[in-house]
Amino acid sequence: MSLYKATYYTGQSSQGHEVTITLRDGTVFISYPGEGSWPVYVQWQFAGVKKLSASGSLSTYQWGSFPEQSIVTGDPELVALLDQNLSLFEKHYSHLLKGGLALRAGLVLFFFGLVALFYFILVPGTTAFLADQIPQQVEIDMGEQVYASVISEYQEGKRLSLLANEFARQLDFSTAYPIRISVVQERELNAFALPGGRIIVYDQLLHRLESPEAFAALLGHEVAHVKRRHSLKSLCRTLSNNLFISLLVGDLNGVTSLLVENADMLGSLHYSRGLEQAADQEALDVLVKNQLDQQGVVHLMETLQAAHTVTPIRLLSSHPLTQDRIAWARQHCQQSSGQENKDLVRLWEEIKKEKR
Amino acid sequence: MSTVTSTRRLHFHGQGGKLFSIFLVNMILTVLTLGIYYPWARVAVMRYMYQETELDGSRFMFHGTGKELFLGFIKALLIFGSLNLLFILLLSTEDLILTIIGFLMFYSSMMTLIPIAIHGAASYRLSRTSWRGIHFGYRGSRSELMRRFHLDALLTLVTLGIYSAWLTVHVRRYVLGHMRFGNVEFRYTARGSEYLILHLKGYFFTLLTGGIYLFWYVKNIFNFWVNNTCLVQNGQKISLRAHATGGDFFKLLFPNIMLVVFTLGLGTPWAMARSMRFMLKHITIEGALDTNSILQTEKIYKDATGVQMADMLDLDFIS
Numbered sequence: 001m002s003l004y005k006a007t008y009y010t011g012q013s014s015q016g017h018e019v020t021i022t023l024r025d026g027t028v029f030i031s032y033p034g035e036g037s038w039p040v041y042v043q044w045q046f047a048g049v050k051k052l053s054a055s056g057s058l059s060t061y062q063w064g065s066f067p068e069q070s071i072v073t074g075d076p077e078l079v080a081l082l083d084q085n086l087s088l089f090e091k092h093y094s095h096l097l098k099g100g101l102a103l104r105a106g107l108v109l110f111f112f113g114l115v116a117l118f119y120f121i122l123v124p125g126t127t128a129f130l131a132d133q134i135p136q137q138v139e140i141d142m143g144e145q146v147y148a149s150v151i152s153e154y155q156e157g158k159r160l161s162l163l164a165n166e167f168a169r170q171l172d173f174s175t176a177y178p179i180r181i182s183v184v185q186e187r188e189l190n191a192f193a194l195p196g197g198r199i200i201v202y203d204q205l206l207h208r209l210e211s212p213e214a215f216a217a218l219l220g221h222e223v224a225h226v227k228r229r230h231s232l233k234s235l236c237r238t239l240s241n242n243l244f245i246s247l248l249v250g251d252l253n254g255v256t257s258l259l260v261e262n263a264d265m266l267g268s269l270h271y272s273r274g275l276e277q278a279a280d281q282e283a284l285d286v287l288v289k290n291q292l293d294q295q296g297v298v299h300l301m302e303t304l305q306a307a308h309t310v311t312p313i314r315l316l317s318s319h320p321l322t323q324d325r326i327a328w329a330r331q332h333c334q335q336s337s338g339q340e341n342k343d344l345v346r347l348w349e350e351i352k353k354e355k356r
Numbered sequence: 357m358s359t360v361t362s363t364r365r366l367h368f369h370g371q372g373g374k375l376f377s378i379f380l381v382n383m384i385l386t387v388l389t390l391g392i393y394y395p396w397a398r399v400a401v402m403r404y405m406y407q408e409t410e411l412d413g414s415r416f417m418f419h420g421t422g423k424e425l426f427l428g429f430i431k432a433l434l435i436f437g438s439l440n441l442l443f444i445l446l447l448s449t450e451d452l453i454l455t456i457i458g459f460l461m462f463y464s465s466m467m468t469l470i471p472i473a474i475h476g477a478a479s480y481r482l483s484r485t486s487w488r489g490i491h492f493g494y495r496g497s498r499s500e501l502m503r504r505f506h507l508d509a510l511l512t513l514v515t516l517g518i519y520s521a522w523l524t525v526h527v528r529r530y531v532l533g534h535m536r537f538g539n540v541e542f543r544y545t546a547r548g549s550e551y552l553i554l555h556l557k558g559y560f561f562t563l564l565t566g567g568i569y570l571f572w573y574v575k576n577i578f579n580f581w582v583n584n585t586c587l588v589q590n591g592q593k594i595s596l597r598a599h600a601t602g603g604d605f606f607k608l609l610f611p612n613i614m615l616v617v618f619t620l621g622l623g624t625p626w627a628m629a630r631s632m633r634f635m636l637k638h639i640t641i642e643g644a645l646d647t648n649s650i651l652q653t654e655k656i657y658k659d660a661t662g663v664q665m666a667d668m669l670d671l672d673f674i675s
Binding site: 009010011012013014015016052053054055056058060062066067068069070072093096097099104107108110111114115118247248249 | 369373374376377378380381383384386387388390391394403407408414415417419487488489490491538621647648649650651652656
């Protein structure tokens, strides 16, 4: 029977005792010379022995209820015997931590692979799925709430809005969403869509457009954002990315959080550009479907570009640069296609007559 | 071998590389479990930091478990969650009286929860710490701490924040004064006025020297915490002394910042290990501390709600 050496603490005082230990029949026998001539014997049930720590060559084990007794030993045989009590998880965990450079490097690679899997596939996939589950009516109601607060910031041109809606009614957008347009008085050239079907168009943009087909292309682009739930999807994606990132690095330190958040922002811009490109394609599809001149898309792009005096940096722009969009449009839009739509032309002329 | 020596110190044996492995496994498991592993991750780090800290040849132990922290987290979440819900509900009625009641209720409950969190956090962390089998403990009274905290918080409000220096020192004095290491007691003898002056000096000199004084500012804070703390064993006082200079802090902090920034955060474990080693190296325990005769006197405390509340409130009461 083997004898092992360890230091024993009673749990009643910090005085340590040098002890001899033997294991037999599921019991740990501990003994040390006592105060008088009598040795002290202690028994631990092997099943109740818990490992407290392992550092260097020393391992600490405890037994009993509070305040626990403990032993500290460097004897590798005793450690091996007592470690049999460890759970499978604990065994593998300590093995992972003891690993050398190769294992550590492997862990780093595995970690980055895991993060990439989540960030590029699992998180976007799940959020897109969840975003699609939101019922249309909920989305429309939400859009109405946003619209109510947004429209209060602007001056609406009521007559232009009326005409624009008439105009839109002539077109088939192939959507069940209720499309309602509000034209507002603003000096810049802009238009945007809210979830649920509300579209806001700046009147200056309306005035600068030169053909009804260009306006139809603009509407087709914005309706695409509505149909494909782009703002909802972007929002969900941003939220879930933020959650994932804070889960990952939130606790580490401020530097890492900052860097990762900014990297994510660049990534979300890339996502937005993809959506914008898709909306441009749908704008073209709307013109084709309504048998209108496809050059309307080109005209729209050219009008937008004429208004830009400063070329934004590609990386930081949420829209593909207008030059890129014009190039794309010229490539994909057929020349002299479609027919004139008399109703659209009439409405367009009325719109053009309305000045602020 | 005599254990009654006049000067000793704590040693930190931990290594950045080991800590890095722990962080790595933590992050992997946290991602795989969609965040649930997080309390166990924190326990893993704490256990390592404790077990690598040594006094007189023996290491400290952390007895907390992920399960305890997880349960505490749920309870803390429920408390804060229901408070928030109530607050939002009252505000959404858009009734002026109810809104005012809502604000009053919210701020007064925050005021009450802070001392409760401190009490709970101290009780838990100390009870879950042991050395040579002797557990630490906290003998403070929750109601007493609340009473003092409320008074000091009111004074802080009235003095537009200036009294917060006294508030901080008073809380620390109370908590440390009721801390136990078996039958060894602690005392904290700092004064609020010293703390205020320390910060005023630090702030202005750092601005004047374009940031260079910062390292001496940090040294002053470090000294303030350490030099005013002492242990009491059997009526005998054992002091703690800090020995770091501003230059020492520069040698610690500057490489740490470089380490963390240029590795995009991956170097954090190494910075942590360096900091811990530095702090323990520069603190000495002076006096006749008999480490063989510390008796087990403290009770067990397993409720981690306070710790998690303190976390959510961003409280940093002792370290």
